[in-house]
Amino acid sequence: MRERWRRLRRRPRPPGARPRTLRRRLVVTVASVVTLISLVICVGSVLTLRTVLMDQLDQRVRTAIGRTAGPAPALRAPPGQDVSPVEMILAAPGTEAGMVLVISDGRELHAGYLDRDSAVRPLPDEQLERLLAAAEPGPVHGADLGGELGGYRVALATTPGSAFLVGLPTRPADTAVLQLAVTIAAVSAVGVAVLVAFAAGYIRFALRPLESVARTAARVADLPLDRDAALGERVTAGGADPGTETGQVIAAFNRMLGHIERSLTARQASEDKVRRFVADASHELRTPLSAIRGYSELTRRMGEGLPADAVYALDRIEAETVRMTALVEDLLLLARLDEGRELERRTVSLPRLVIDAVNDARVAGGGHRWLLEIDAEPAEATVLGDAHRLQQVVANLLSNARVHTPPGTRVTVGLRGDRAAGTVVLTVSDDGPGIAPEQRDAVFERFTRADGSRARATGSTGLGLAIVRAVVRAHGGEADLAGGPGATVFTVRLPAAPA
Numbered sequence: 001m002r003e004r005w006r007r008l009r010r011r012p013r014p015p016g017a018r019p020r021t022l023r024r025r026l027v028v029t030v031a032s033v034v035t036l037i038s039l040v041i042c043v044g045s046v047l048t049l050r051t052v053l054m055d056q057l058d059q060r061v062r063t064a065i066g067r068t069a070g071p072a073p074a075l076r077a078p079p080g081q082d083v084s085p086v087e088m089i090l091a092a093p094g095t096e097a098g099m100v101l102v103i104s105d106g107r108e109l110h111a112g113y114l115d116r117d118s119a120v121r122p123l124p125d126e127q128l129e130r131l132l133a134a135a136e137p138g139p140v141h142g143a144d145l146g147g148e149l150g151g152y153r154v155a156l157a158t159t160p161g162s163a164f165l166v167g168l169p170t171r172p173a174d175t176a177v178l179q180l181a182v183t184i185a186a187v188s189a190v191g192v193a194v195l196v197a198f199a200a201g202y203i204r205f206a207l208r209p210l211e212s213v214a215r216t217a218a219r220v221a222d223l224p225l226d227r228d229a230a231l232g233e234r235v236t237a238g239g240a241d242p243g244t245e246t247g248q249v250i251a252a253f254n255r256m257l258g259h260i261e262r263s264l265t266a267r268q269a270s271e272d273k274v275r276r277f278v279a280d281a282s283h284e285l286r287t288p289l290s291a292i293r294g295y296s297e298l299t300r301r302m303g304e305g306l307p308a309d310a311v312y313a314l315d316r317i318e319a320e321t322v323r324m325t326a327l328v329e330d331l332l333l334l335a336r337l338d339e340g341r342e343l344e345r346r347t348v349s350l351p352r353l354v355i356d357a358v359n360d361a362r363v364a365g366g367g368h369r370w371l372l373e374i375d376a377e378p379a380e381a382t383v384l385g386d387a388h389r390l391q392q393v394v395a396n397l398l399s400n401a402r403v404h405t406p407p408g409t410r411v412t413v414g415l416r417g418d419r420a421a422g423t424v425v426l427t428v429s430d431d432g433p434g435i436a437p438e439q440r441d442a443v444f445e446r447f448t449r450a451d452g453s454r455a456r457a458t459g460s461t462g463l464g465l466a467i468v469r470a471v472v473r474a475h476g477g478e479a480d481l482a483g484g485p486g487a488t489v490f491t492v493r494l495p496a497a498p499a
């Protein structure tokens with residue numbers, strides 16, 4: 001049962017339906033509760049009044065029958081007048097309008113009623129029949145006479161030789177009850193309307209600070225906090241009492257924002273420190289590395305009579321120094337890009353750059369099949385940027401296609417202009433073993449090697465794609481990877497230079 005209720009509550013809203021805001025729900029709840037209470041009061045009052053009025057009516061019926069069937073009723077008309085006993089009794093002063101009277105003296109049946117204008121009228125046959133059918137001895141009971149007379153409370157009394165039937169209309173009581181019901185309903189409706197208007201206004205006023213919290217939270221959510229720790233946003237809920245729940249929420253929210261800002265600033269400061277350290281260390285390492293390389297080269301050249309082992313060792317020192325220099329250069333480049341250092345901005349023709357890179361790759365990777373598909377006018381495939389860095393981007397992608405795929409792999413380099421998006425699109429695809437889907441996002445991170453064992457053997461460091469993405473982003477573009485085994489596609493989009 002509970003589960004069903006939960007499921008019902010969680011049912012998705014039909015499209016286009018108004019949102020179930022807290023404010024709306026509060027107003028609806030208040031309105032429902034007040035309406036229900038009014039309804040209960042209305043029904044209770046009406047039932048009580050009806051009971052009281054009916055009791056009084058029954059009491060009057062009893063009094064009337066007591067008086068009518070009491071000792072020595074004047075059943076005979078004064079001499080010389082042809083007046084029925086019913087007429088005489090009904091015409092007596094003090095008789096209630098609407099009273100019905102039937103008298104049977106054993107021989108004749110006299111029936112009449114007093115109309116609204118206090119005129120005695122004969123009881124029509126149909127009403128008389130209905131009255132007689134409903135009449136029974138005992139306590140006062142109801143009878144529906146129909147027609148314009150309607151409902152009655154009647155009582156039957158018998159004396160030796162005569163029977164009396166007296167009835168009083170329920171219509172006045174019914175009318176009073178109806179009037180009360182209408183009055184209570186009208187007053188309740190007005191009351192509920194006023195209360196709902198007041199509640200809506202008050203709840204809107206009381207919850208307004210929360211809207212400010214939501215707006216601030218939305219603004220904070222849009223901030224590029226991964227790049228910039230400056231979080232100047234605070235909730236400014238003018239007039240929110242700190243003693244209220246909303247005031248407490250705002251205070252806690254602002255404290256939380258302050259805390260996050262301090263943490264982000266601290267994190268950024270520490271990241272900046274690491275970046276500076278890497279940049280400084282890489283920079284400092286360049287000089288000793290070039291000295292090591294120079295001296296080992298010199299020693300190898302001059303050391304004619306050196307033993308073969310020593311020559312081999314010097315070769316290794318030179319090769320590793322070259323590798324380390326490349327690594328240090330990569331680290332320095334990444335640290336500078338992280339710092340947001342401005343790149344050179346010159347007009348670079350990508351077709352030329354790509355053709356050169358593919359030619360270099362053909363020489364380096366003779367075992368691979370290299371295809372070039374340039375589908376762009378030279379003017380379309382021009383970007384504003386740093387030619388050297390862009391060359392590095394293409395070289396890194398081509399070197400990956402060569403190093404991480406077996407010989408015989410077909411590598412296709414495509415270049416096209418996307419005029420609608422105002423970009424130049426470079427794709428490097430190969431039909432090699434590919435990259436597992438779960439590795440796809442990670443390959444752009446630093447020191448990530450999707451295939452550790454083979455990549456390590458080839459001496460790769462895992463910085464190539466990180467540099468690709470950093471350089472492309474520094475040019476205002478984006479680098480992505482798509483495809484699966486047998487179809488690896490790296491796509492680089494760069495904003496085209498204005499014509």
Ligand SMILES: Nc1ncnc2c1ncn2[C@@H]1O[C@H](COP(=O)(O)OP(=O)(O)OP(=O)(O)O)[C@@H](O)[C@H]1O
Pocket residue numbers: 396400401402403404405430432433434435443444448449450451452455459460461462463464465466488
């Ligand atoms: N075309 C490709 N086919 C298969 N795997 C690839 C391809 N390109 C990249 N990878 C995988 O992505 C990883 C990351 O590439 P990245 O260029 O960043 O580093 P690397 O090539 O290992 O080292 P570096 O380029 O710094 O010498 C590689 O180690 C490799 O496993």
Ligand SMILES: [Mg+2]
Pocket residue numbers: 396399400460463464465
């Ligand atoms: Mg690489």
